[in-house]
Amino acid sequence: MPEADVALLLSDAQSQLGLAPMQAVRLVEQARSLAHQQGQTGYEAQATLIEARAYLRLGQLAASMQAVQNALELAEQAQDMGLKLDGLRLLATVLREQGELDLASTYLEEAIQLARQGVQPAAEADCLNQQAGIHHSRAEYAQALDKLTRALGIVRTLNNPAAQASYLNNIGILRTELGQYPQALEAFLEAYQLYQQEGHSARNRAGNLASIGNLYMEMGDFAQAHRYYEQALAEAHQSSDRLIELQVMQLMAELAYKRQDYPQALALYQTILQASQQQGLERMQATALEGLAKAQMALGEPQTATQTLLEVLALARSSGWGATLLDVLLSLGEAWLAQGALEQARACAQEALELASQARRKRSTYLAHRLLAQIHKAAGAFETAVMHLEEYHRLEREVFNEESERKRQTLINHLELERARTEAEQLRLKTELERQAREEAQAKVFQRTQELEFAQLEIVSRLALAAEFRDDATGEHTYRVGRNAALIAQQLGWPSNEVEILRLAARLHDVGKIGIPDAILLKHDRLTPEEYEIVKEHTTIGARILSGGRSRLLHLAEEIALTHHERFDGSGYPRGLAGEAIPLPGRIVAVADVLDALTHERPYKRAWSVAEALAEIKRQSGRQFDPVVVEACLAVFADAAVGVEEHMQRLDSDLSLSVQLEKAQLGWGVGEVEQLRQNFEQLLAERTRELEQARREAQMLARRMELMAHTDVLTGLGNRRAFESDLESEVTRAYRVGYPLSVLAMDLDTLKLLNDTEGHERGDALLRTFALAVQESFMDLGRVYRIGGDEFAAILPYLDVSHRNEILSRVEAAVRLTQQRGFPQASVSSGLAALPEEASSDGDLVRLSDQRMYQDKLVRRRAREAST
Numbered sequence: 003m004p005e006a007d008v009a010l011l012l013s014d015a016q017s018q019l020g021l022a023p024m025q026a027v028r029l030v031e032q033a034r035s036l037a038h039q040q041g042q043t044g045y046e047a048q049a050t051l052i053e054a055r056a057y058l059r060l061g062q063l064a065a066s067m068q069a070v071q072n073a074l075e076l077a078e079q080a081q082d083m084g085l086k087l088d089g090l091r092l093l094a095t096v097l098r099e100q101g102e103l104d105l106a107s108t109y110l111e112e113a114i115q116l117a118r119q120g121v122q123p124a125a126e127a128d129c130l131n132q133q134a135g136i137h138h139s140r141a142e143y144a145q146a147l148d149k150l151t152r153a154l155g156i157v158r159t160l161n162n163p164a165a166q167a168s169y170l171n172n173i174g175i176l177r178t179e180l181g182q183y184p185q186a187l188e189a190f191l192e193a194y195q196l197y198q199q200e201g202h203s204a205r206n207r208a209g210n211l212a213s214i215g216n217l218y219m220e221m222g223d224f225a226q227a228h229r230y231y232e233q234a235l236a237e238a239h240q241s242s243d244r245l246i247e248l249q250v251m252q253l254m255a256e257l258a259y260k261r262q263d264y265p266q267a268l269a270l271y272q273t274i275l276q277a278s279q280q281q282g283l284e285r286m287q288a289t290a291l292e293g294l295a296k297a298q299m300a301l302g303e304p305q306t307a308t309q310t311l312l313e314v315l316a317l318a319r320s321s322g323w324g325a326t327l328l329d330v331l332l333s334l335g336e337a338w339l340a341q342g343a344l345e346q347a348r349a350c351a352q353e354a355l356e357l358a359s360q361a362r363r364k365r366s367t368y369l370a371h372r373l374l375a376q377i378h379k380a381a382g383a384f385e386t387a388v389m390h391l392e393e394y395h396r397l398e399r400e401v402f403n404e405e406s407e408r409k410r411q412t413l414i415n416h417l418e419l420e421r422a423r424t425e426a427e428q429l430r431l432k433t434e435l436e437r438q439a440r441e442e443a444q445a446k447v448f449q450r451t452q453e454l455e456f457a458q459l460e461i462v463s464r465l466a467l468a469a470e471f472r473d474d475a476t477g478e479h480t481y482r483v484g485r486n487a488a489l490i491a492q493q494l495g496w497p498s499n500e501v502e503i504l505r506l507a508a509r510l511h512d513v514g515k516i517g518i519p520d521a522i523l524l525k526h527d528r529l530t531p532e533e534y535e536i537v538k539e540h541t542t543i544g545a546r547i548l549s550g551g552r553s554r555l556l557h558l559a560e561e562i563a564l565t566h567h568e569r570f571d572g573s574g575y576p577r578g579l580a581g582e583a584i585p586l587p588g589r590i591v592a593v594a595d596v597l598d599a600l601t602h603e604r605p606y607k608r609a610w611s612v613a614e615a616l617a618e619i620k621r622q623s624g625r626q627f628d629p630v631v632v633e634a635c636l637a638v639f640a641d642a643a644v645g646v647e648e649h650m651q652r653l654d655s656d657l658s659l660s661v662q663l664e665k666a667q668l669g670w671g672v673g674e675v676e677q678l679r680q681n682f683e684q685l686l687a688e689r690t691r692e693l694e695q696a697r698r699e700a701q702m703l704a705r706r707m708e709l710m711a712h713t714d715v716l717t718g719l720g721n722r723r724a725f726e727s728d729l730e731s732e733v734t735r736a737y738r739v740g741y742p743l744s745v746l747a748m749d750l751d752t753l754k755l756l757n758d759t760e761g762h763e764r765g766d767a768l769l770r771t772f773a774l775a776v777q778e779s780f781m782d783l784g785r786v787y788r789i790g791g792d793e794f795a796a797i798l799p800y801l802d803v804s805h806r807n808e809i810l811s812r813v814e815a816a817v818r819l820t821q822q823r824g825f826p827q828a829s830v831s832s833g834l835a836a837l838p839e840e841a842s843s844d845g846d847l848v849r850l851s852d853q854r855m856y857q858d859k860l861v862r863r864r865a866r867e868a869s870t
Contacts, residue, residue, distance in 0.1 A: 008037050008045045015052050021243070023056040024282055030056070047076035047085045054092055058099070059245065061285025063322050066096050087116045087125055094132055101325050101361060103136050110136075124165065127156040131169055138176060146176055164206070167196035171210050178217045181723050190214045204241035208234045212250050215257075222788075223715040224261055231257065248274050248286050255293055259300070261762065262754055262791055268297040288317045288326055295333060304340035311337055328357050328366050335373050339380065347377050368397035402845060479598055484509040486594035486635075487587075493634040494590075507559040508591045511566050514544025538575045541567055558587055566591040569626045589628040593619060593635050596626075616640055714788040716766055717773035725787040725795055726844075732797055733844045736837060742802035744836045745795060746809060747851035748776070749859060751829040753792040768825050775819035779812040795851070803836045810834070831859035 011033035018026040030053040037045035054069035070093045077085035090113035097106035110129050117126040130153035137146035150173050157165040170193035177186030190213055197207045215230035231254045238247035255270035271294040278286035291314040298307035311334040318327040331354035338347035351373040358366035371394040378387035488505035496504070515523060518540050522533045529537065544563030548556055565579065565588030572580030600615035610618075616639060623632040712724035720728065729745065736743040750772060757765040769788070776794060777786050784798035801809065813832050820828040833854025841847045 008033050023059045026056040043080040044082050047073050083120055100322055123156050127153040163196045167193040171213055186217050204237045205243045205246050208237035208246050244281050264297050264300045288314050304337045308337040344381050364401050368394045480509040482598045483594050487591050489638045490590050490634045493638050503555050507555050510559040511562050511591050513547050514540035517543040541576050561585050562587050562591050570628050571625045589631050593627050593631050717788045719773050720787040722789040725789050729844045741800050744798040744801045745847040745851045747833045747855040748794040749831045750792040752827050771823050772820045776816040779816040803839050831855050
């Protein structure tokens, strides 16, 4: 019974982790004490692990670290490899939260080896998922996707829908950050379907819906993002997990901030702060305080924001939150700078720089340099300011180049990753219903493919015969070549199924003659050199007609059509191949074709006897023909039992009957060939219409998703992602071709005021009206984009600094149009930068145009203040 008491306490503690972590700690203390008294080291280790998870949930990293280390020692004493594995995974999680990414990776590798030794694939998959999280923290997206794909493949073989959904959700998060929105949505929706199955928690569903909301927020569709956040919040309420509920509220607060609804953001952050304080969730408190300070700064309250940030700083220092400490120091430095407290600002920025350098966080490092440049500029130390500014630009370019390279590498690996993902997805289909659906789908695809292949084969067969009827009244030459080739291949020892395929494929050897004019093909006299060159083109024409087929027969027919006029000594056409470089089917058909051509009458020659033809083929052995194939041909047709002529006549007689039967089955005669040629395209279209329709629909869907990813939903203009992509391409082209390029930055001065006084619906109407007006003004000069809330930009090829007045007059024209269309107070600040006179890269163009736009905004603001 005492053992049952310990197990019951541990079960209760585990159930309290999500609801009341401190209650879980109290239960664990009782369980551990009881287990220690009874000498149950395994239970003691298990209790200590639950304690570590509770402290981690509360954000108390130091206490969590101590607990997990104690648990590992107890697991060693108990010689329980399963508990040791759990401890190593939890230790890696705590280290990651502390910013110790290298050390976390080391422990995860140890855990993976332990999982493999113990044949615990689910634990191995979890370690791979954690490794992906570390790669994500370092912005190593390709490695992160690789680890997640491997983890997903493992859990699919285990039929573990919960883990599958979790890893798919993480893949969606990565795809979102990479800007691969269609792939991200696909991953999220697949995870959503798994989460809807019986047995999945509302907490998991809330996390998935919140991730979809994040995707729409990244795409600029704030309304859709808010809708998914509300659904996520409803699920979180059902889960009774206060932490996930607060995390969703935090996302809603960030959305309000992005929409410049700062009072709403402030209210949400305050609600989150109060709730997290009541629950003792220190990490969430810090997050709420950071958001609160950000909203306070946006509302022009730097002093209040400073006090808020000092609270976060104290929490970060006491709890050992490395990443949080760094972010808070940068924000606090900006708050001190806004108040003119330069010494305090410099101290924060300097400490942030040192921490960022130690942690090798380049982005935080260059942000610290930028802040120090602003501080020293304000203090009048211009040389030091310039030094930090140069370092800021150097590091920013370095980070930009690294991210570009990572994205390039991700695209390179994308095909392999998608292939692996597809293979893993196929393994998921385990149930009888899914298997039946797959079999039915495969049967349908096979049937359609067979129909398409048969249609293509039927068409090219008819084309081949249509071509042959032009210089063979019976049309039987193609059939005889197929028969001869099959007999030779059989003599060479080919398998019967391959012989049959060759018999059919060889009949298509001269399908390219359909493209040779009658005046040349039916000419009785010797061909001129020019005419002969035209005739030789029938090999490549035939190969093109037969190309694109997916069956073995059509591939073989394409190969034969291209190579049956190559010569063994290398003097043939079209490519001058020699010896065994000529495919064996082509070498066989070369002999079969010449044998039939020699023994039958043509417009330009008499029919030779079989003996004469075989003698000529033997004479050309090693020159025109492969000696091995010649020997096989002679063995087949130089039959000693009967005369050669009689043997060939018998074969031709048998063939004539089979040809007539096959014609009867196909239902056409000689007089219908011309009509067949005229109906060729119509027949092919009828056979492939359904497949083509499906392909077009798939292309249209992909195109819509691509447009969605690069289009601002509100205005219909290109979004920031489209702007960055187009600008990078345009700069490259401008340097290559040698033309100037300008970038225009624009900002709607009155949007925030309009949102605050008349509501966001009126603000959205202003955005749409100005977008239409500015697009009309610049339609003949370049493309306009909406790159953020009230920010617009235009890429203007072939315009340099000499066109500045013309460009600015176009901006004023767009403003006047906006005013005339219902927004009389509309005003726009703008800034222009030109390449190569003023900038040397796309980053320089953006920075310089932004800087000039803000200068223009400041001038306008001062003018308004002076007028009032």
